[in-house]
Structure formats: C-alpha cells, structure tokens
Amino acid sequence: MSVATMSQNAGVCFNLSDDHKMVRDMVRKLATDEIAPRAAEYDRTREFPWDNIKKMAELGLMGVMVPEQFGGAAMDTLAYVLIIEEISKACASTGVITAVQNSLGSYPILAFGSDEQKKKWLPLLASGQKIAAYALTEPGSGSDAAGMKTTCVLDGDHWVINGQKNWITNSTAAELFVVYALKDPATKHKSTSCFLIEKGTPGFTIGKHEETMGVRASGTCPLTFDNVRIPKENLLGEENKGFNIAMATLDCGRIGIAAQAVGIAQAALENAIKYSKERAQFGKAISEFQLVQEMLVSMATQIEAARLLVWQAACKRDAGEKFGKEASMAKWFASEVAVKAALDSIQVHGGYGYSKEYPVERLLRDAKITQIYEGTSEVQKLVIARHLLSEG
Amino acid sequence: MNIIACVRQTPDTETVIKINGAANGIELDGVKLVLGPYDEYAMEAAAQIKEKNGGEVTAITVGGEKAAETLRHCLAVGADKAVHVQDTGADDALAIATALANQIKKLPHDLIFVSNKGTDSDRGAVGPMLGELLGLPYVGLVTEIEIDGGAVTVSRDVEGGSKEKFKVTLPAVICAQKGVRGEPRYASLPAIMKAKKKPIETVAAEGDLASLRKVELEKLEYPPARPPGRMVPGESAADKAKELVRLLRSEAKVI
Numbered sequence: 229m230s231v232a233t234m235s236q237n238a239g240v241c242f243n244l245s246d247d248h249k250m251v252r253d254m255v256r257k258l259a260t261d262e263i264a265p266r267a268a269e270y271d272r273t274r275e276f277p278w279d280n281i282k283k284m285a286e287l288g289l290m291g292v293m294v295p296e297q298f299g300g301a302a303m304d305t306l307a308y309v310l311i312i313e314e315i316s317k318a319c320a321s322t323g324v325i326t327a328v329q330n331s332l333g334s335y336p337i338l339a340f341g342s343d344e345q346k347k348k349w350l351p352l353l354a355s356g357q358k359i360a361a362y363a364l365t366e367p368g369s370g371s372d373a374a375g376m377k378t379t380c381v382l383d384g385d386h387w388v389i390n391g392q393k394n395w396i397t398n399s400t401a402a403e404l405f406v407v408y409a410l411k412d413p414a415t416k417h418k419s420t421s422c423f424l425i426e427k428g429t430p431g432f433t434i435g436k437h438e439e440t441m442g443v444r445a446s447g448t449c450p451l452t453f454d455n456v457r458i459p460k461e462n463l464l465g466e467e468n469k470g471f472n473i474a475m476a477t478l479d480c481g482r483i484g485i486a487a488q489a490v491g492i493a494q495a496a497l498e499n500a501i502k503y504s505k506e507r508a509q510f511g512k513a514i515s516e517f518q519l520v521q522e523m524l525v526s527m528a529t530q531i532e533a534a535r536l537l538v539w540q541a542a543c544k545r546d547a548g549e550k551f552g553k554e555a556s557m558a559k560w561f562a563s564e565v566a567v568k569a570a571l572d573s574i575q576v577h578g579g580y581g582y583s584k585e586y587p588v589e590r591l592l593r594d595a596k597i598t599q600i601y602e603g604t605s606e607v608q609k610l611v612i613a614r615h616l617l618s619e620g
Numbered sequence: 621m622n623i624i625a626c627v628r629q630t631p632d633t634e635t636v637i638k639i640n641g642a643a644n645g646i647e648l649d650g651v652k653l654v655l656g657p658y659d660e661y662a663m664e665a666a667a668q669i670k671e672k673n674g675g676e677v678t679a680i681t682v683g684g685e686k687a688a689e690t691l692r693h694c695l696a697v698g699a700d701k702a703v704h705v706q707d708t709g710a711d712d713a714l715a716i717a718t719a720l721a722n723q724i725k726k727l728p729h730d731l732i733f734v735s736n737k738g739t740d741s742d743r744g745a746v747g748p749m750l751g752e753l754l755g756l757p758y759v760g761l762v763t764e765i766e767i768d769g770g771a772v773t774v775s776r777d778v779e780g781g782s783k784e785k786f787k788v789t790l791p792a793v794i795c796a797q798k799g800v801r802g803e804p805r806y807a808s809l810p811a812i813m814k815a816k817k818k819p820i821e822t823v824a825a826e827g828d829l830a831s832l833r834k835v836e837l838e839k840l841e842y843p844p845a846r847p848p849g850r851m852v853p854g855e856s857a858a859d860k861a862k863e864l865v866r867l868l869r870s871e872a873k874v875i
Binding site: 246247250251253254257258286287288289292296301302303307 | 689692696809810813
C-alpha cells in the first residue's frame with residue numbers, strides 16, 4: 229500500500245492515498261451502521277462484543293499488518309490507526325480489543341516468534357479464530373513493569389510459571405496469552421522472558437471479570453499462574469530478552485491507543501456539534517453562543533493536532549524510522565485531548581450529558597483509560613524526556 | 621459467464637447539497653463522491669452471480685477522472701476488471717447510454733447489470749436506453765434473479781404485492797432493484813489490496829457525447845423550507861386531542 233508519508237524529503241503530505249481512504253470509508257460505514265448502535269448495550273452488559281469481532285474478522289480487521297503468507301491483510305500502520313480511530317469512535321471496547329489483537333497479540337509473534345510460532349498462531353489471530361491477550365501488568369507492578377514478581381523456572385523440557393497478572397484486556401475471550409515472567413525478581417528486566425500460554429493449561433486461571441469504569445466490554449480480568457508448565461518451545465524470542473519484546477511491542481501498541489483516543493474525542497466532538505444545533509436556549513440554538521462555540525473550536529483543533537501526531541508516528545514506523553518518541557507524544561497528547569473533549573462535550577450537553585440518555589458520559593469513562601493503559605501519561609512523558617535528553 | 625456492471629459515481633447521500641452559481645448543477649467542490657447506493661446493488665448482484673456461476677465481472681463507468689475511484693471500489697467488491705470511459709461533458713442519459721453501448725459492444729457480454737437510477741440525477745433512463753441501443757432485452761426493477769442455462773429467470777414486484785416473472789434469453793440488460801441479492805458487501809482489507817493489482821482500462825468516449833444531449837436541465841431550486849411544527853394548545857390532554865381533531869378536519873382536511 230502506498231503511504232501518504234510525512235517523512236519523505238519531498239515534503240509533508242496530509243492527504244491519504246486512495247487506498248487508505250477506501251479502508252477508512254469502509255470501516256467508518258461498518259462502525260456507523262453496525263458497531264455504534266450497540267455500543268451502549270455492550271457498555272451496560274459488559275458482554276464481549278463477539279458480533280462485532282466476527283464481522284470485523286471477516287473483513288480482515290483482526291490481522292491488519294500481518295503479512296499475506298500468514299493470512300493477514302499486509303497493510304501498514306497508517307491503515308491500522310485509521311481503523312482503530314473509526315472503530316473506537318463507535319465503540320471504545322471494540323476498539324481496544326482490536327488494538328490488542330493486532331498490536332499486542334500479533335506483533336510480538338511476528339517480530340520475535342520462531343517460524344513455527346508464526347505459522348501456528350498468526351493465521352489464527354489474523355482470521356479472528358482465536359483472540360489474544362497481553363499480560364505484562366501485575367498487582368504490584370504497572371509503570372515499573374520490570375518490577376514484576378511472576379517467575380519462570382526451566383525444568384527439563386518445560387518452563388514453570390508462577391505469579392499473577394492484572395488488568396488483562398481480552399481475557400474473557402482470549403485463548404492465547406503473551407505472558408512475561410522473570411527468573412529472579414532481583415535481576416529485574418535482565419532475566420525477563422516472554423511466553424505464549426494457552427487457555428486451559430493446567431494451573432492457569434482467568435479470574436473475575438473486572439468492573440471497570442470504561443471500556444467495560446473489553447473482557448478485562450486478572451490471571452493466576454500456579455505451577456503452570458509449558459513446553460520449552462513456547463518461549464517467545466530469546467531467553468532473558470523479554471523486556472525488549474515488551475518495550476518494542478508497547479511502542480507499536482501506543483500508536484493504536486493514541487488512535488483510539490482520537491476516535492473517542494472525535495465522537496465527543498460530533499455529539500457536541502449535533503446537540504448544540506438541536507438544543508435551544510434563550511430562543512436560539514446554543515451553537516450560536518460564542519462560549520459554546522469556543523468549546524467546539526477547542527475540541528476540533530486539539531483533535532486535529534492529536535490526529536496528526538498519530539499519523540506522524542504511524543508514518544515514521546512505516547518508513548522504517550525510529551518512532552518511539554513520536555508514539556509516546558501521540559499517546560500522551562491524544563489521551564489528554566480525549567478526556568478534555570469528553571468533558572467539554574458533557575458540558576455542551578448540560579444535564580443531559582450527565583445522564584445515560586446520551587452517549588457522552590460513556591465517552592468520558594472510555595477516554596479516561598487511554599491516559600492509563602499501555603503506559604500512563606506520566607510514563608509517556610518519561611519516555612519523551614529520555615529521547616529528548618539522549619538526542620540532545 | 622461474462623457479466624458487466626454499469627456503475628455511476630454520485631455524491632455521498634449524506635452530502636449537504638448546494639446548488640451552483642449557474643443553478644444548473646450542484647457544487648461538487650469538497651463533495652465526497654461514492655459508488656451510488658443503487659449501483660451498489662447492481663455490483664453486488666453481478667459479484668454474487670459470478671461467484672455462483674463462474675465467469676468474470678467487468679465494471680464500467682462513464683465519467684471524469686475521479687470516477688476511477690469508484691471503479692477501484694468495484695474491484696474491491698467483486699469486479700475482476702474495469703473500464704473507465706473518460707468523459708466530463710456527458711451528464712445526459714442518452715449520452716451515457718451511448719458511451720456504455722459503444723464499449724460493451726467490444727466486450728464479451730452475457731448479462732449486463734444497470735442500477736435503478738443515479739441517486740443524483742434520479743432519471744432511471746440509462747438502463748432501458750442501453751437495452752435499446754444494444755438491441756437486447758431489458759427488464760427493470762428486478763428483485764430476484766436465477767441463471768437458467770442460456771437464459772435468466774427474473775422477478776419484479778408489481779402493485780398489490782404480486783410479482784411478475786420473466787424468462788429472458790441472454791444476453792440481456794437487467795436493472796437490479798434494491799436488495800436483489802441482499803445488502804452490498806463491505807470491501808475487505810485483502811480485497812482492497814487485491815484490487816490494486818486488477819486492471820482499469822481507460823478509454824476516451826467515441827464521438828461528441830455532448831451533441832447527443834436531448835434534455836437540457838434548465839434550473840435547480842431548493843425545496844421550500846419546511847414550516848415549523850405547531851403546538852396544539854389546550855388545558856388537558858382531552859382538550860388537546862379535541863383541538864387536534866378539529867385542526868386535522870378543518871385545516872389540514874386529512875380526516
């Protein structure tokens with residue numbers, strides 16, 4: 229796919245290629261017609277949105293960047309962020325499920341997996357036949373990911389895993405878990421390895437479905453590993469190099485979450501515009517009041533800026549350039565924009581926005597998580613600072 | 621089986637339509653152009669019949685440079701190849717039908733699908749004209765179609781919930797009504813990628829299409845603004861109902 233790249237010397241191009249437009253238009257129609265109408269219901273019931281996932285899988289949306297030989301669509305990161313934005317605009321839960329499947333599930337296998345692992349798992353994930361989850365966070369380690377306590381011990385031909393993971397998206401549906409563990413908590417990231425663990429492996433328990441504030445249909449659960457024995461060949465990548473895999477995976481994943489945040493923010497803006505034109509006060513539509521316009525203008529401009537940061541990070545990745553700093557910038561900025569846009573959209577809606585009668589209260593609950601998962605806003609700033617200071 | 625899908629690019633139905641300065645057309649600047657919703661049904665019917673009976677689907681359109689985007693879309697939803705008759709002046713049913721007929725004569729064709737009408741022009745004239753120009757049978761507003769050897773059996777709805785059933789020899793021109801083969805499919809990501817490798821042949825229209833024009837569009841006007849809603853006054857619901865009935869009877873004269 230040709231990329232409307234922003235990194236070529238020819239200059240900066242803000243136009244999407246025809247192919248990218250076709251992808252965005254297709255996903256927008258799917259999201260508007262089939263995903264958005266049920267988003268409130270999934271938010272309420274917390275059921276895993278299988279109907280959405282099955283439809284999306286048929287259209288290739290579960291393996292966007294997976295090469296054709298492994299059953300994927302072989303598209304680029306720019307196509308991926310367009311997809312995540314449109315899906316998240318309709319339903320943030322479906323958005324994060326898709327993002328986890330594509331970036332946190334498939335990417336580490338594609339980038340670090342053995343030929344056998346790729347052949348076995350990528351077609352199953354790209355076709356949506358199996359859902360993947362990504363287990364790094366623990367009850368006692370979030371931002372300090374290397375402070376994990378889950379251990380791995382090699383015992384003959386098996387690794388034995390013990391420990392707990394927390395807040396693992398997709399857990400109610402996933403059959404493959406990308407799990408990090410270390411040999412010795414004292415050596416932290418130096419002894420961390422990455423493993424592929426299948427649902428149903430003895431000793432592996434998926435805990436209670438968490439009652440979260442937002443992305444409530446994302447199947448988020450804690451995981452427990454009690455002497456879980458997995459074959460040696462389930463090690464992903466090199467032994468003791470798991471932390472590198474985690475960080476590389478999150479760099480890519482952050483672009484997806486940034487795109488999700490842009491989608492939520494865009495939904496907040498569109499709802500605010502629509503409502504402000506319908507709602508009359510003092511004898512005219514509230515959209516005619518400048519203080520209301522100020523909120524709409526601020527939302528729209530911030531969203532454009534956030535979207536361009538997301539596209540920049542995606543295009544850098546597609547051009548084979550370093551994109552870690554740009555991904556963190558996009559993720560931090562877009563998630564802040566999403567929360568602010570959702571708050572302002574509620575403000576435009578007044579009392580109605582505070583009720584479940586309108587979708588904007590859900591947007592706020594969904595927006596908030598984008599400042600937290602796949603690296604908090606604070607962690608993004610640390611990453612950006614590290615890049616700035618080492619580049620200087 | 622060689623199937624032709626005649627398609628047309630039209631403004632997205634969500635477009636806010638603005639009449640141009642000369643009042644003889646709409647402003648196209650910044651307007652999103654898509655495969656017409658009725659053309660989507662024609663394209664879907666063509667794709668499904670190919671998938672069931674084998675053969676090849678050629679999508680064909682008459683239009684300016686941008687119309688190629690629509691053909692690209694067709695290639696992602698079931699067409700195997702496409703022909704783009706480039707012409708910007710021929711916004712006229714007879715001109716379009718003539719340009720299509722000239723190209724279709726050069727292509728192997730068994731079944732030719734046209735749409736009910738363009739969502740912009742709303743003429744519904746190209747299909748019957750095409751049948752006439754090609755000397756082929758034409759059936760309009762078909763809701764069911766089955767291939768039957770060298771013929772097709774088609775049905776169309778007629779008044780009172782009845783159906784008309786025709787057996788038509790091939791080649792034939794068939795106008796696909798909404799839902800003839802279910803809802804149009806989405807372009808999947810793999811299909812979008814494959815479409816890039818499928819050929820679009822660009823040809824110039826033969827002759828001066830504009831000279832074929834038999835209909836001149838004089839003027840476009842906006843429909844009158846909808847009058848605001850009216851609140852029915854009254855102390856109680858019963859009073860309001862009484863007043864509403866009176867208004868419906870004496871003012872609106874609908875009951």
